Amino acid sequence: MLLIPCPHCGERDESEFNYGGRVADFPELQADMSTWHRAIHLPDVNDPIVNEVWFHASGCECWIQVNRDIRTHEFQPIDKLDHS
Amino acid sequence: MRYSILTLATQALQKQQRWPQIIAPEKLKPHYDIIIVGAGGHGLATAYYLSHNHDINDVLVIDSSWIGGGNTARNTTIVRSDYLLPASFALKNFALQLWDSLSQALNFNLMYSPRGYLDLAHSDGELEHFMLRANAMCLGGASASILTNSQIAEKIPALNLDQQSRFPIRGALFQAEGGVVRHDAVAWGFARKSSEKGVHIQQNCAVNKLLTSNGRISGVSTHRGKISANSVLVAAAGGSERLMANAGVPLPMEPINVQAFVTEPIKPVLDHVVNYNAGLSYLSQSDKGELVMGGATDGYLSTARRGSFARLEDTMMRAAQIFPFISNLRLMRHWSGTADIPMDGNAIVGRTEIENLFVNCGWGYAGFKATPAVGWKLAELIADGKLPEMLKPFALSRFTDGALIDDAGIGPYPWLH
Structure with missing residues (x-):
């Protein structure tokens, strides 16, 4: 069970959240296919610390950003994202 | 040894002390025609069909752990073929037809229970x-x-x-x-029959790296030394990603x-x-x-x-x-x-950019049911060099071509699968 550190609500149970996945750095819309392929399909799998977003659906209803070690589930909170 | 009621009776009279090992004692050669990395159901099935359908026996199946110790023995043993998309259906339905007679073919009770x-x-x-x-x-x-x-x-x-x-x-x-199949027996059954034909099965020996030279794969590096090969198949489930990425073939999976x-x-x-x-x-x-x-x-x-x-x-x-x-x-x-x-929730099977490197991974939590079909078709590909129709849609290149097999309609994010 993950205890996710929400910057608004404190540590909360994972069942209150929806997963948003890795924070993606998308290329320009006009970029070629291979650039988009790398951006969408080939995440950096070598770093076990993943920068990702969660939506606190049963809480503050905000997207939050965290760093998580996917080997141990240790969290390092970073920031809150605005509602937009 | 052929298992039958007669061997059962004979062994009983000998107080069950003389059963031979299921697979031959381990020995490693410096070179093989084909090395299969990963001795799970899929890897062993491929070795079995290489030896039995194509008479290719100079094969090494190598694993970091023991056979039947990975996902092959960690699933809910269900087999079925109720898929809508033709690519997924064809492969799994072919597997279902094979499960039906596999216990007889392997002379090993897989307890297929339809x-x-x-x-x-x-x-x-x-x-x-x-x-x-x-x-x-x-x-x-x-x-x-x-x-x-x-x-x-x-x-x-x-x-x-x-x-x-x-x-x-x-x-x-x-x-x-649809039904269930005894999962670890699948690994043992395939291993036993392959071993009988001379296929080497090396357990507890991790492959650290794929060796490349001149844009081809020349073999694998293990803690027991380097082993060269004419072709290599990586069928190491979650372990595939790192091996393949180091060989210059990153895989779109998480x-x-x-x-x-x-x-x-x-x-x-x-x-x-x-x-x-x-x-x-x-x-x-x-x-x-x-x-x-x-x-x-x-x-x-x-x-x-x-x-x-x-x-x-x-x-x-x-x-x-x-x-x-x-x-x-x-x-x-x-x-x-x-x-x-x-990224589309479906497996990656077939060729890679490197001519003599084959891949079979990305089965996620849906690979057990397809085991014999994948082995059969991959053996065909490796032996004949011709890509079977059934495997075409599962090509790694589909991610660059945009021809995803998105059964659930929710790619390209694997966690939505």
Whole structure:
């Protein structure tokens, strides 16, 4: 069970959240296919610390950003994202 | 040794002391025609069909652990072919046909039990979709039918068909050939027969790296030294990604945790495989009487091999909706493992950019049922050098071509699978 550190609500149970996945750095819309392929399909799998977003659906209803070690589930909170 | 009632009697007279080892003692040569990295069901099946369909026996199957110690023996043993998209259906239905006679072919009891698979529908819309799927299956040559609630009640009296429940059951898609297969026997059966033909099976010897020279794969590097090969197949599930990336072939997949559970044994109550679809919870009863259950993935990136209680609770809750008595049972065992899930949720099988490097991975938590078909077709590819029609859609190149096989319609994010 993950205890996710929400910057608004404190540590909360994972069942209150929806997963948003890795924070993606998308290329320009006009970029070629291979650039988009790398951006969408080939995440950096070598770093076990993943920068990702969660939506606190049963809480503050905000997207939050965290760093998580996917080997141990240790969290390092970073920031809150605005509602937009 | 051929297993028969005669060998059984002879061994009994010898106090069961003289059974030969299932696979020949380990020995490593410096060179092989083909090296298969990963001695799971898929890797061993490929070795078996290489030796038996194509008479290629200079093969090494190598694994970091023991055979039948990975995902092959950590699944809920269900086999079925109720898929809508032609690519997924064709491969799994071919596998289902092979499961039927595999125990005889391997001379090893895989306990294939075609007890019937029921996929429950919880709304009229879902039932309509199941009719579409059943029709597609029938067109593909499989048998499928739609069951009404009274037919379901006849098959599974214990099922809760109360129409007042939150997700009432409105019918089911039924595949009679669907069922369960004893999973670890699959690994042992394939290993034994391959070994008889001279295939080497090396356990507890991790491949650290694929060796390349002049844009080709020249062999593998292990802690017991380098072994060269003419071709290499990587079939190492979650371990494939790192090996392939180091060889310059990054794979579009991510690691997600999947769990399964077993309750304490009870009297026979369920002689089918049932899948609850409002959410996901699939159940069958083992020969020992335990209920074997699985659910969806944990839903987020993880290599921790530690299951989330949220998913466990969720799967149990759904199981208890269809079988209320489950809430009185204790869970006896619970295991979880890392599934390698590609960006469209479907497997990556076939060629790579490197001519003599083949790949078979990304089966996530849906690979067991396809085991013999994948082995059969991959052996064909490696032996003849011609890509079988059935494998074409599963090419790694589909991600650059944009021809995804998106069964659930939710790619390219694996955690949505």
